[in-house]
Amino acid sequence: MQQNESAPAPGHSASAAQLPAAIVREFDGDHLEARTTAAVRLSTVSEDGWPHAAQLSAGEILAVNAATLLIAVWPQSNTTRNLARDGRLTLSLAHDGALLEIRARAHAVSQPQTAPELSVFRVEIESVTEHRAKYAEVLSGVTFRLYEPERVLARWREQIAMLRALA
Secondary structure, eight states, X not given: OOOOOSOOOTTOOSEESSOOHHHHHHTSSSOGGGGSSBOEEEEEEOTTSOEEEEEEXXXXXXXXXXXEEEEEEOTTSHHHHXXXXXXXXXXXXXXXXXXXXXXXXXXXXXXXXXXXXXXEEEEEEEEEEEEOOSSOOBOOOOBOOOSSHHHHHHHHHHHHHHHHHHO
């Protein structure tokens, strides 16, 4: 799917520097139950220069505002190492019939001193690009099924509370 080169649909921009209001609402931490199956693809730059893929759940992302996110990742992960070393990342998700590509830079806020023990990064949005095809619409991105939804939602609520405290 390629970025739509024609004029964007009314109300949609092909590129912007801030998140759409609907995405800010999705990641405000108040709607975790509605996002128990959707993941956001997080791509970082590995030490050898290749993209490194990871997934974030709704319980690991908090929209501070339209230009800033907080994300929580496992401290021993390649993602944490890549963000600490390089800081560049791309988030990708399905939104409004298109693929949203969010380019940003991350800076460590908290290393594994938070409870639960996660590394937290402040993510400053540099660009948001909507990739829309004339011939098709994106219906979903990566999805998953929780094995223990109530237990995971409880952990997500704790993680969001920790992110809000750092906001």
